[in-house]
Amino acid sequence: QKEVEQNSGPxxxxxxxxxxxxxxxxxxxxxxxxxxxQYSGKSxxxxxFIYSNGDKEDGRFTAQLNKASQYxxxxxxxxxxxxxxxxxxxxxxxTYKYIFGTxxxxxxxx
Amino acid sequence: EAGxxxxxxxxxxxxxxxxxxxxxxxxxxxxxxxxxxxxxQGPKLLIQFQNNGVVDDSQLPKDRFxxxxxxxxxxxxxxxPAKLEDSAVYLCASSLGADLEAFFGQGTRLTVV
Numbered sequence: 001q002k003e004v005e006q007n008s009g010p011x012x013x014x015x016x017x018x019x020x021x022x023x024x025x026x027x028x029x030x031x032x033x034x035x036x037x038q039y040s041g042k043s044x045x046x047x048x049f050i051y052s053n054g055d056k057e058d059g060r061f062t063a064q065l066n067k068a069s070q071y072x073x074x075x076x077x078x079x080x081x082x083x084x085x086x087x088x089x090x091x092x093x094x095t096y097k098y099i100f101g102t103x104x105x106x107x108x109x110x
Numbered sequence: 111e112a113g114x115x116x117x118x119x120x121x122x123x124x125x126x127x128x129x130x131x132x133x134x135x136x137x138x139x140x141x142x143x144x145x146x147x148x149x150x151q152g153p154k155l156l157i158q159f160q161n162n163g164v165v166d167d168s169q170l171p172k173d174r175f176x177x178x179x180x181x182x183x184x185x186x187x188x189x190x191p192a193k194l195e196d197s198a199v200y201l202c203a204s205s206l207g208a209d210l211e212a213f214f215g216q217g218t219r220l221t222v223v
Binding site for chain 1: 151155165201209211212213215
């Protein structure tokens with residue numbers, strides 16, 4: 001079982017819709033959870049982090065964490081073509097390793 | 111505030127040659143990470159330092175890869191000898207602490223021919 005799992009996509013949504021990206025993790029001792037955006041040929045860029053169960057909102061982005069079910073999700077409201085990128089989920093394990101999933105490719109169709 | 115600096119940006123070498131990458135983290139960041147990212151995959155953690163000590167290097171191919179963090183600041187990652195499958199982007203990242211958000215440098219794109 002992979003430590004951090006994401007559906008590779010592509011996930012296609014129309015402009016203005018809500019994009020929902022999901023991530024599951026295997027280590028119940030995981031403490032911190034991050035979402036990164038990576039454009040083709042660029043480095044990952046931090047979008048959001050979340051440490052506690054529940055929702056955290058920042059502009060058009062909402063991160064949701066459910067530690068009991070071991071998943072974290074990212075919602076992007078009012079999706080724009082400029083949001084088209086690969087979204088990476090990262091988790092710090094119980095031993096503080098900073099582990100990434102394989103990423104989900106998002107396409108926002110104009 | 112300056113970001114994570116990496117050099118070189120690009121490197122092309124022949125198989126069996128050696129190569130070294132350099133990383134200067136954000137000032138004050140105790141934790142430094144080296145990742146390997148192969149096209150179409152997520153970043154794979156090679157080694158994680160806390161100050162100048164190693165937190166994890168379980169996925170570092172130690173027969174050919176080595177890394178050090180000088181005085182808990184700059185770090186170098188070396189490959190010797192390189193194989194074709196080492197062609198990837200090597201990303202350095204740093205964070206204030208092991209449980210906190212990490213910020214990435216621009217990466218070094220390595221091509222082994």
